[in-house]
Amino acid sequence: MNTNSDYPKRICSTTGFPICRSAEFFVKANAVLGVVFLLIGGIAAILIALTRWQAVHLLPVDWFYRILTLHGINMLIFWILFFEVAILYFVSTTLLKVRLASRLTAWISLVMMLVGAVMVDVTILLGKADVMLSSYLPLLAHPAFYLGIILVAVGTLIAVGNYFATLYIAKKEKTYEGSVPLVVFGATAAAIIAVVTLLHGAVVMVPTFLYSLHLCAQPDPQWYRLLWWGLGHMSQQVNVCAMVAVWYFLAAITTGAKPLNEAVCRSAFVLYILFINLASAHHLLVDPGVSAGWKIWNTSYAMYLAVLASMMHGFTVPASVEVAMRGKGYVRGLFGWLTNAPWRNPGFSAFFLSLLIFGFIGGITGVTLGTQQINIIAHNTLRIPGHFHATVVGGTTLAFMGLTYYVVPLLWRREYIMKPLCRLQPYLFGLGILIMSFGMSFAGSMGVSRRSWDIDAGGSIYGPTAHLFLALVGIGGTVAFIALFLYVGLTVGTLLFGRRIAAGKSMEDWGTPKVLSTSPGHDHVAPAPGFAGGATVAEAHPTQGTMVLAVIFLLSFAVYYFANWKALADVWPVR
Amino acid sequence: MNQESSSGLECPKPGWFQAPSGNERTWIGMAVIWCLILSVMMPYWHFRGKQNSTGEAYRVKPADFVKRVEAFVKVNTGEESLVEDGIAPVVPAPPGEVYLLAKQFFWFPVLKLRSGETYRLHISSADVQHGFSLLPMNMNFQIVPGYDHVLTIKPQAPGTYHIVCNEFCGIGHQQMVGKIIVE
Numbered sequence A: 001m002n003t004n005s006d007y008p009k010r011i012c013s014t015t016g017f018p019i020c021r022s023a024e025f026f027v028k029a030n031a032v033l034g035v036v037f038l039l040i041g042g043i044a045a046i047l048i049a050l051t052r053w054q055a056v057h058l059l060p061v062d063w064f065y066r067i068l069t070l071h072g073i074n075m076l077i078f079w080i081l082f083f084e085v086a087i088l089y090f091v092s093t094t095l096l097k098v099r100l101a102s103r104l105t106a107w108i109s110l111v112m113m114l115v116g117a118v119m120v121d122v123t124i125l126l127g128k129a130d131v132m133l134s135s136y137l138p139l140l141a142h143p144a145f146y147l148g149i150i151l152v153a154v155g156t157l158i159a160v161g162n163y164f165a166t167l168y169i170a171k172k173e174k175t176y177e178g179s180v181p182l183v184v185f186g187a188t189a190a191a192i193i194a195v196v197t198l199l200h201g202a203v204v205m206v207p208t209f210l211y212s213l214h215l216c217a218q219p220d221p222q223w224y225r226l227l228w229w230g231l232g233h234m235s236q237q238v239n240v241c242a243m244v245a246v247w248y249f250l251a252a253i254t255t256g257a258k259p260l261n262e263a264v265c266r267s268a269f270v271l272y273i274l275f276i277n278l279a280s281a282h283h284l285l286v287d288p289g290v291s292a293g294w295k296i297w298n299t300s301y302a303m304y305l306a307v308l309a310s311m312m313h314g315f316t317v318p319a320s321v322e323v324a325m326r327g328k329g330y331v332r333g334l335f336g337w338l339t340n341a342p343w344r345n346p347g348f349s350a351f352f353l354s355l356l357i358f359g360f361i362g363g364i365t366g367v368t369l370g371t372q373q374i375n376i377i378a379h380n381t382l383r384i385p386g387h388f389h390a391t392v393v394g395g396t397t398l399a400f401m402g403l404t405y406y407v408v409p410l411l412w413r414r415e416y417i418m419k420p421l422c423r424l425q426p427y428l429f430g431l432g433i434l435i436m437s438f439g440m441s442f443a444g445s446m447g448v449s450r451r452s453w454d455i456d457a458g459g460s461i462y463g464p465t466a467h468l469f470l471a472l473v474g475i476g477g478t479v480a481f482i483a484l485f486l487y488v489g490l491t492v493g494t495l496l497f498g499r500r501i502a503a504g505k506s507m508e509d510w511g512t513p514k515v516l517s518t519s520p521g522h523d524h525v526a527p528a529p530g531f532a533g534g535a536t537v538a539e540a541h542p543t544q545g546t547m548v549l550a551v552i553f554l555l556s557f558a559v560y561y562f563a564n565w566k567a568l569a570d571v572w573p574v575r
Numbered sequence B: 001m002n003q004e005s006s007s008g009l010e011c012p013k014p015g016w017f018q019a020p021s022g023n024e025r026t027w028i029g030m031a032v033i034w035c036l037i038l039s040v041m042m043p044y045w046h047f048r049g050k051q052n053s054t055g056e057a058y059r060v061k062p063a064d065f066v067k068r069v070e071a072f073v074k075v076n077t078g079e080e081s082l083v084e085d086g087i088a089p090v091v092p093a094p095p096g097e098v099y100l101l102a103k104q105f106f107w108f109p110v111l112k113l114r115s116g117e118t119y120r121l122h123i124s125s126a127d128v129q130h131g132f133s134l135l136p137m138n139m140n141f142q143i144v145p146g147y148d149h150v151l152t153i154k155p156q157a158p159g160t161y162h163i164v165c166n167e168f169c170g171i172g173h174q175q176m177v178g179k180i181i182v183e
Helices: A021-052 A061-095 A103-125 A143-172 A182-212 A221-232 A234-255 A262-275 A277-283 A292-327 A346-369 A383-412 A419-445 A464-497 A544-569 B022-048 B062-077 B080-085
Strands: A009-011 A018-020 B057-059 B096-103 B106-108 B110-113 B119-125 B130-135 B139-143 B147-153 B159-165 B177-182
Touching: A018 A021, A018 A061, A021 A061, A021 A103, A021 A383, A021 A464, A061 A103, A061 A143, A061 A182, A061 A234, A061 A383, A103 A143, A143 A182, A182 A221, A182 A234, A182 A262, A221 A234, A221 A277, A234 A262, A234 A277, A234 A292, A234 A346, A234 A383, A262 A277, A262 A292, A277 A292, A292 A346, A292 A544, A292 B022, A346 A383, A346 A419, A346 A544, A383 A419, A383 A464, A419 A464, A544 B022, B062 B096, B062 B119, B096 B110, B096 B130, B106 B177, B119 B139, B139 B147
Parallel strands: B096 B119, B110 B177
Antiparallel strands: A009 A018, B057 B147, B096 B106, B119 B147, B130 B139, B130 B159, B159 B177
């Protein structure tokens, strides 16, 4: 049938996935390095949270800014990029049953990314780059800082190129029929956005690097802001895209969910590619030299079509779970499908909590703060980190954690140690992030600045209530850190001490809902949930439970949105 | 729709490109309408609302802007001793041209404004980027060196207001607190 069928691989006995031997090492290496950077960023996170909690105020001033720079870069750039490269290699080789295009390229990419990341971290810790993640000019860091970021960006670009080459080989050698699976489609959308993102990074970082070496004039700071956010914000859209792909993956694997309508899901990914890019504009909403027309145009047409895409995914993902669960016979009431979902399965709980936190907290705050005029009462306050910790941490990181609980047994063939703790971990992490995000958002609503060491700014400016919310930041941060530490500990512990899964033996399931014998659709569902095709007719298994959740979401959105217009109307008139 | 569908992990069956139906279709319709409302709110507020960021700005060399601020302070105080306190007295309105300098790590001068009058507040930086955060109003604007950012503002109530820098500007960033007094 094709020449590709004899590439070195092994077949996972639980899932039936072929694990490509040539890709396996790189999936593992990138994922492990990602987790290492997550741990570095996590240790930085707890130090920061305990400094902003005024009662503790842990770090001295210079170390606070240093550690904050370290935290931002390790979390938003390194952890995410390394893990995304792992995801790209994994979904392409596994789901398309193809070998990795080039091992040499994968090596080059891995080494460049690693060298770059280490350079950046060392430069920061030596105190040569106290410039924050955004490193706004004219603040200047040591050249090694910029060079390191360039190396990571180019290394990631090479990995993305390797992914596209792998897709090409799969197409050419006909390892699949028709269209690629939805998860691969989503990962490809993420990869396309990554290319645009990293090109922005190159355009802004190369002149800045040369300037730091005194080889060219200082780039204009406003130009830098515009271009840097092409990197800084868009890279987070890569996360969003990858996260949504992981949602579809985990929904399928934990409940047997199937997309209601492939065309809708795929169109939503295309909307991300086309329209998310200019959403970078909402970092410039209160900037000088950028007209109101430019700000409004770029936040309305561009952002809201991407928002539409998120709202489509936000409906279709839980709806597909509802249809799958009802198909298994969990038909009681509006939410019987949800209450009977496999909540003890960390893959499911991480995915569903990620969906809820991303949508209800991250999404609603993000769109509201990104509204041109409302940004006046939000820009650079703690409301901004309050928003993006709900998207990137409560959303993306939590979804990636859920994925790990499946990928580690699949690739390393080891059983997770201390399973009850694994089942608890997503809840603990989600809870910590929720508390922290609430604390940040409300403190920010009182004007508390982000990226500031002394919360009180030298007096009692913000008032006692703000301090209460900052204490919540500290407490939530501590809870989230414990959960993160648990995640890293459990995963590393499993790699070292986990019981080996013997060849040919299925890996132990985290728990997937059984088909009820009274189910009207039970004879269509294959025994291994999620991996075999079955009949699902949306009309036969309606989605009214999801519809109710969606309407609740829309109402919450409207309340928060218009409450913010009201708050804006109360401040001084300004033009 | 009455056909076998496949999970997100498998290639979809041929003929997968179908229009949405049922609740999914209804939801997409609701989402589109909501996005239209979101889009219309901003131009509406631009014309009817009182709080907007129009980004009015003029190119200026940082050194030149510092001179303008110094000249402004001199003209509006006359007394050298007052300048040392960094307090510029009331500026005639309307529309008074007022200058404010952001510099590592202070705001200069302390301004005295009148409630209910309109001012054109020129803000720029002598060095790196800063953030203008007026508290407790919680109004925030970006200050970028090389750009004279003009805010046309109208103070609403007497009192002492703080200006906190909320863009990281170096290791003394948290000390950067200024004042606007409204009478």
